[in-house]
Amino acid sequence: MTTQPQARAGRPRSEKAEKAIIEATLDLIAEGLGVAELTIEAIAARAGVGKTTIYRRWANKEDLVVDALATMREPLPPLAGESVRDDLIALLDVVRREVGHRRARCVINVAMSEADSPKSVGKRFFKQAMEPRLTAIRRVLSRGRANGELDPDLDIDMGLALLSGALIWFGRWGPEGDLPEDLAERIVDHALEGIARRA
Amino acid sequence: MTTQPQARAGRPRSEKAEKAIIEATLDLIAEGLGVAELTIEAIAARAGVGKTTIYRRWANKEDLVVDALATMREPLPPLAGESVRDDLIALLDVVRREVGHRRARCVINVAMSEADSPKSVGKRFFKQAMEPRLTAIRRVLSRGRANGELDPDLDIDMGLALLSGALIWFGRWGPEGDLPEDLAERIVDHALEGIARRA
Amino acid sequence: MTTQPQARAGRPRSEKAEKAIIEATLDLIAEGLGVAELTIEAIAARAGVGKTTIYRRWANKEDLVVDALATMREPLPPLAGESVRDDLIALLDVVRREVGHRRARCVINVAMSEADSPKSVGKRFFKQAMEPRLTAIRRVLSRGRANGELDPDLDIDMGLALLSGALIWFGRWGPEGDLPEDLAERIVDHALEGIARRA
Amino acid sequence: MTTQPQARAGRPRSEKAEKAIIEATLDLIAEGLGVAELTIEAIAARAGVGKTTIYRRWANKEDLVVDALATMREPLPPLAGESVRDDLIALLDVVRREVGHRRARCVINVAMSEADSPKSVGKRFFKQAMEPRLTAIRRVLSRGRANGELDPDLDIDMGLALLSGALIWFGRWGPEGDLPEDLAERIVDHALEGIARRA
DNA sequence: GTATAACCGAGACGGTACGTCCCGTCTTACC
DNA sequence: GGTAAGACGGGACGTACCGTCTCGGTTATAC
Secondary structure, three states, X not given: OOOOOOOOOOOOOOHHHHHHHHHHHXXXXXXXXXXXXXXXXXXXXXXXXXXXXXXXXXXXXXXXXXXXXXXXXXXXXXXXXXXXXHHHHHHHHHHHHHHHOHHHHHHHHHHOOOOOOOOOHHHHHHHHHHHHHHHHHHHHHHHHHHHOOEOOOOOHHHHHHHHHHHHXXXXXXXXXXXXXXXXXXXXXXXXXXXXXOOO | OOOOOOOOOOOOOOHXXXXXXXXXXXXXXXXXXXXXXXXXXXXXXXHOOOHHHHHOOOOOHHHHHHHHHHOOOOOOOOOOOOOHHHHHHHHHHHHHHHHHOHHHHHHHHHHOOOOOOOOOHHHHHHHHHHHXXXXXXXXXHHHHHHHOOEOOOOOHHHHHHHHHHHHHHHHHHOOOOOOOOOHHHHHXXXXXXXXXXXO | OOOOXXXXXXXXXXXXXXXXXXXXXXXXXXXXOOOOOOOHHHHHHHHOOOHHHHHOOOOOHHHHHHHHHHOOOOOXXXXXXXXXXXXXXXXXXXXXXXXXXXXXXXXXXXXXXXXXXOXXXXXXXXXXXXXXXXXXXXXXXXXXXXXXXXXXXXXXXXXXXXXXXHHHHHHHHOOOOOOOOOHHHHHHHHHHHOOEOOO | OOOOOOOOOOXXXXXXXXXXXXXXXXXXXXXXXXXXXXXXXXXXXXXXXXXXXXXXXXXXXXXXXXXXXHOOOOXXXXXXXXXXXXXXXXXHHHHHHHHHOHHHHHHHHHHOOOOOOXXXXXXXXXXXXHHHHHHHHHHHHHHHHHHOOEOOOOOHHHHHHHHHHHHHXXXXXXXXXXXXXXXXXXXXXXXXXXXXXXX
């Protein structure tokens, strides 16, 4: 007599198939296809899997894509908590590193895609992937405003918009190849000090 | 016998139909559909037009969407050329006003959409709609760096990224309703002065 | 101003496609497939036609098959009306001739197929193809009973069952090759005179 | 130490499951489904049995159906051997009784089903269920021809066709409800005496 | 008594065909 | 020659079953 989690009846789902599906999805995205051009049939074929096996796990293409994108995320970095500048750089550099890979580059574009239709990947990716990072940034900014490192009148949302917006900008419309390693650092410095001439 | 530009034989194309098609397209986009969910058949039905009439003018859905989006653009504002701050605010405020309409809000999302597939709307919209505005901003920044209004070491691309990125950020992930009227002004001020505490 | 039938809007349906579909269907049936093994996709492929073109005309496979079978039917033969024997032979010989072709042989098997599910081909084929012939036979039998050529106590349904049943029997379970040319004649004679020893 | 047939190791197959499967199959057929609409999954569900348990016993749906149909057959009746008429009636009445049940009615339809594809139920049911009965009828007819009860020139196959054909006719296309109890008798009499007016 | 072997239910697996939707093209009659 | 209507061949959708394959668990005989 056990109180163990469960041990559902029947043959368990194949982890191998699941991985193959995710891989195939990311592969196809990396080839430059948008969500619209992605087809479940192509994913199934590339993964060597029946369509059923996909639909058993995800209700539709968008759900699958959101999950596939999620697997590419690095975890939040540990924050030293000593300087606002260092913490912001650490947080932004995670994204910079991710976007450094070609595959992830395509992925981020897909993630930002399209309108707010219920099936849209964009909103859901935002909730799932971006929100935690934004919250972390927001927290660092609040701390900085409180302890005097930042302007006491700082509009947190505006700070967030400058930092995130710039990073997304480079990811989406920046130079084709890898992003420069010091990008996060330079974004943070420009955002902190402004672009106007120092007095 | 005329020497006029053309005067092609046969019945001329109906301007009314063309407008109805564009309107129908924007309507459907405003209802929150992404490019993928848009269908030519739905557009034709809503516009009360045959599919032929659409395909006679645009080779595919994406071309139509790009054209439809284009009709929403305001022209570049005249720049006073006296202060970098004022000029930047003027340039950014055009976008802010556009994005103020719900319809345009959806449209901008669509415009940012998706990957770099050849049919993708994103890249083409960028070329057609964003590039001129970005060039204008870039020009203002260069002028400012040259005449001492801005940091002489300013990385123009970084300035552009901060300004545009923040605006896009608010358009895409900002509050649901209209954007505040002073948004452009506040973005520019934060970008110019930075968010760190003044000495 | 016309009062003509109609002249429906849009491109008219292609008769060529329709014929190709029917032909393909009969071909595949003639290859020995039952209704169950028939697939719309195979029919479409063989006919060089899109599935849509089939579904635009027939709601499902069974409807298509019923229509296809119908095209194989010969019209009712003219009846001399002089002798019951001659008229019955004429009526039965139509079926014998049809069943003489291999293709039709398969077809008749399909036509007799299966249960009485709403989708079943059997019942519908019966209504459409067999009923008129049975009615004709029944009429000849009634006439014969009335004018003294047949037993005045004859049960018409029983006569019909003997005649039709025997013919179907040979079609379904008779010798593999063509049915003998005098089959109808012999069936009629046996049915008329009985198989018992003459007094 | 036994010399019995076998006594295989391991858990023996469940007779209960086997019966439940057959029952479920006949049930579903009786609901008017044809072989095509029958699904193994539905049978398994209705029988409360795993699909494996079915496939362990029968290679495919058709085999199962043939076996299921077989369970409905009555054994051949003992023949008095005194009169051809009585023996024929006895043989035909077995079928009449079987077909009297609604379930069997559907079953006989299924049994006659469809084309001659290798998987077809029809041919196999014929071999298994009809052949012995037909042989018995044929034997009675031969005996009658030999001993003078029947026409010395009788074509045995024709006699068989009249008798069997008529019975099948009533089973397949006769009145909806039960078949009349004297049907076999009346068929035999009509076949023996013919339907033409007595001299 | 305890292996061991075949069974059992459940249900996931790679597939095939379904019937639907939309693509971009085409063919009508009408204007 | 443009237009609305709508049929065309094609391709992907999401669903239903196919027949096969694991699972954990059960029930027999054989050791």
